[in-house]
Amino acid sequence: MKEGWMPETKIPKGLDLIKPTIVSLATEKKRTNTEHKKDYFLDKIKKTPESLLRAQTLEMPNDLVKPELSKNARVILKKRYLIRDTNGKATETAQDLYWRVASNISQADKLYDKNAKIIESAKKFYNLMAQAEFMPNSPCLRGAGREMQQLSACFVLPIEDSLESIITTLKHACFIFKTGGGCGYSFSRLRPQNDQISTTGNNAGGPVSFMRVYNAAIGEISQGGIRMGANMGMLRCDHPDIENFINAKSNMTAITNFNISVSATDDFMKAVEEGSDYDLINPRTGKIVESRNAREIFNKICENAWRNGDPGMIFIDRVNNSTSNPVKELGLVEATNPCGEQPLLPYESCVLGSINLSKFAKEGGMAWNQLREVIYTATHFLDNVIDMNIFIVPEIEQKTKGLRRIGLGVMGFADMLIKLGINYNSQPGVEMGEKVMEFINTEARAASQNLAKTRGAYPLFEKSDDFKRGDPALRNLARTTIAPTGTISVIADCSSGIEPIFALVHKRKSIWDKSGAKIELLVVDKNFEHIIKERGLDSQELMDEIAKTGSVAHSDKIPADIKNIFVVAHDLKPTDHIKIQAAFQKHTDNAISKTVNFPHSATVEDVKEAYLSSYRMGCKGITIYRDGSRDTQVLTVGSDQKPTETLVAPKVEPRERPDVVQGSTEKIATGMGNLFITINEDKEGLFEVFAQIGKSGGDAGALVEAIARLISIALRSRIPVDIIIEQLKGIRGSNPVWQNGELILSPPDALGKALERYLARQKELGLVFKQIKNQKSKIKNLFEKSSIKSTNLCPECGDILIYEEGCVKCPGCKLTKCG
Structure with missing residues (x-):
């Protein structure tokens, strides 16, 4: 077949994206955890023997190609993926890493052919990575061939309306986060706030209260010790607590470890279009609680998204009536993974990987034959990953191996268009996106059918729509997903996912x-x-x-x-983003992670139009981000008021220490010994605190010194002194003591009281500090003099964070919550 020519492809009958609504979550009978387990423990699930999971890495052939690596790729690999010794020194090269992964994943071939030539598979897998044509998701790239061997990127866990289920799922989530995965949950089965709890007679806290519990617990666990944790919390649009959920992240310091999305039904979206009412239903009783105007609820969704990007929307009926869920008799999809691109059934996980499209853009067009070969090899690779995975929760292993869902996606789309000389925000750009994804989806399906001939269909295939239509057996329930590519696009040295250049x-x-x-x-x-x-x-x-x-x-x-080809995210209208997303969604089994970027000047009406357009164009969900919206505090006064913005002060920097400061030292008795406190001031006001207790080197002395240093930083950063005093005074230790008729509760209490007395002495002398009197006006003046707004900064390198692929990422050090 001639390269550069696009072969005619046909989507099998019945695989259209948008079908009439044939199911609705509202009509599904209530299920319990027990029912989930009973359905999916199948005798025919193939267990991978320990001898394969722990097989030694194959000897590396001498004829392997050297990896193609940019400077950034080398930095990322060294920092986050290469094996290190106890001193933190890398003990493998990028070539070693790719071969370790390829060798490990090839072992799965032996499950289906004991005489399999796994060295040949390993070479093919290695070449995909070394030539930057394909990269697996981060957990696989990092974990294959190592002790943990947890290779899945995303999970969905069920939450039933019982304390046992809530706590069990939280425990499972913590295990998953410890191994580097991300989780999605639907809180829709929980009874609403203030509903009856018959066993105790108390009132229920509702879904949002348990989201806060999850947020706090998961916040203490680093995701695999490598990247920031990621969660997706979802609630159905017809849950009585939907308004509380929509507002859950209006305070940007709340529920910070979650993305949130409203699970919107077709009935809800129809009611939005018509401006009609819809019913809110108590999931405990199945009874209607009240009716609300759908457009009012939709407006609240859009207003909050305008403020800070949350909540997004998932069009849940569309998900369940598409190739995302061909096994509806087993249950309906209720949640997605953290970035929204992977709808999953309860206890299901998925392995992801992305093809670098820029590698197939040639002078004469696309190298379709080369791309087809990579699709087949990548599908083989991802199917093997399922078998080589060590699952830490038995139910997840049963569901994942029963359905064998994979997520083959793309990255480098913007780079591909640039090489082909096509404008991203043009009709040819949209058409090219649809064309290339149709090819990938069709060939991935063919590759899965090919695998089924030698390995068998996925165990639950006979319950699928494909089986009932008489279609050929498939190895994998679904094959394609457009996932965030975060660090793997840096390793492959290409643009992220299907996003434009930022x-x-x-x-x-x-x-x-x-x-x-x-x-x-x-x-x-x-x-x-x-x-x-x-x-x-x-x-x-x-x-x-x-x-x-x-x-x-x-x-x-x-x-x-040049200007025509090199467009960036903020050159585009929101509809340009949505058109590209819709073009890819037409031929993607699962869903798509993409951010619709808005300029800071965008209005709530603009956001409403984007959300409606995404639904009308056939997308399965939408995530938006208005530039700078997370750099401001947004206040809404009264239910009829439009959101307004109040800008916060720029980044605070401690003022420099002058050569000479003046102050005094006070001795205060505490239950841990005498505490010597020195308070100094400069021309502006209180400047620093030194504190010493006991002998140098002791634990008590170290803690007191640490507190004093933090007080000093706060003072030098112009934090009002009365706030510091308020935080310190009243902290009680185990051994309070009396001094001069005053009870000293602890060393921190003593520090607070020392600051308070220092201020009192200054007041007596008429030396009240401007630092206290004029603090609020000072902060305001500082901001007004600055031309720079406060920004969300990367916690690792200090660069400005950006939002794309439905994810937060750093363009500098490449820190990301995803992929």
């Missing part, structure tokens, strides 16, 4: 020179840098100018043909 040039602000001074480093998109140098346009002045916005759309120094 910025052609941006400045990293986390680099220091040898003297310790902070400097800025320009980061330039590689394709843009190449063409600018090729045209002789490269200059520091031009790069600095582009870095101000990241875009060349309004630059008069860039030729029109």
Whole structure:
């Protein structure tokens, strides 16, 4: 077959994305945890013997190609993926890593053919990664061939309306987070707030209260010790607590370990369009509690999304009536993974991997034959991953192996379009997206059918729509997903998922020179840098100018043909994002993780239109982010008021220490010994505190010194002194003592009282600090003088976080919550 020619592909009958609604979650009978277990413990689930799971890495052949690695890829691999010794030194190279993964995953071939030539499979798998044509998800890339061997990226766990279920699921979630996975949950089965609890006579806390419990517990657990934790909390639109859920993240310091999405039914969306009422139903009783106007609830969803990006929406009936769930008689999808692209049944997990589309863009068009070969090998790889996975929860193993869902996706789409000379926000761009995904989806299905001929269909295939239609057996329930590619796109040196380029040039602000001074480093998109140098346009002045916005759309120094191809996220209208997402969704079994980016000036009406457009165009869900919306505090006064913004002060920096400060030292008796407290001030006011108790080197002395240092940082950062005093006074220790008629509860209490007395003495002398009197006006003035808003900064490197693929990520050090 001639390269560059797109072969005709046909979607099998019955696989259209949008079908008439044939099921509704509201009509499904209530299930219990026991019923979940009973359905899925199947005798025909194949167990992988320990001898394969723990097989030694095959000897590396001498003829392997060397990995293609950019500088950023080497940094990421070294920092987050390579095996290290006890001193933190890497003990393997990138080539060793790829071979370790390939060798381990190839072992699964022996389950189906004891004479399998696994070295041949290992070579194919290795080449996919080394040539950056395909990358598996991070848990697989990091964990295959190592002790933990947990290779799945995403999970959905059930939450039934019982304390036992709530706690059991939380326990399972903690285990999953410890091994590097992310979880989704539907809280829709929980009875509403203030509903009856017959066993105790108390009132229920409701779904949002238990989300807070989960948030606090999971926040204490690092996701695999590598990346920030990720969760998805979902609630049905017809749950009586839906309004509380919608507002759950209006305070941006609340439920910070969750993304949240409203599970919207077709009936709800129809009522939104018509402006009619719909019913809220108590899941405990199945009875209607009240009726609400659907458009009012929808407006609240959009207003909160405008504020800070949450909640998103999942169109749940569409999910269940598509290829996302061909086994509806086993149950309905109620939740997705943390970024929304992977609808899963309760206790199901999924393995993900992404093809780098930029590798197949050639001068004559797309290399379709080469792409087909990679699709077949990648499908084989992902099917093997299921067998080589060590599942930490038995129910998850049963469901995952019973359905064998995989998620083959893409990355590098924007790079592919640039190489082909196609504008991202154009009709040819949309058509190319649909064309390439149709090809991948069709070939992945064919590859799964091919595997089923030698390995058998997935064990629950006979319960599927495909079986009932008489279609050929499939090895995997669903095959394609567009997942966040986070760090794996950095390793593959390509653009993220199906997102546009975020910025052609941006400045990293986390680099220091040898003297310790902070400097800025320009980061330039590689394709843009190449063409600018090729045209002789490269200059520091031009790069600095582009870095101000990241875009060349309004630059008069860039030729029109370059501006036409090199578009960035904020050059696009929201509908441009949605058109691309809808084009890919037409030919994706599962769903898509993509962020619809809005400028800061966007209105709530703009968000409403985007949410409605995504539903009308056939998407299964939507996530939006308005630029800078998480950098502001948003206040709503009264139910009829439109949201307004109150900007917060810029990032606080402690003021420099002058050469000379003045103050006094006080001795206070505490239950741990005499505490010596020195309080100093500069010209502005209270500046620092030193504290010493007992002998140097003791635990008590260390703790007191730490508290004093934190007080000093707070004072130097102009935190009001009365707030500090309020936090310290009243902290009670195990051995309070009396001094001069005053009870000293503990060393922190003594520090608070010492600060209070110092202020009292100054007041007596008429030296009340401006620091206290004018603190609020000072902060306001600081902000008004600054041209920079406060920003969400990366906790690891200090660069500005961005939002794309439904995920938070850092363009500098590549820290991400996903993939």
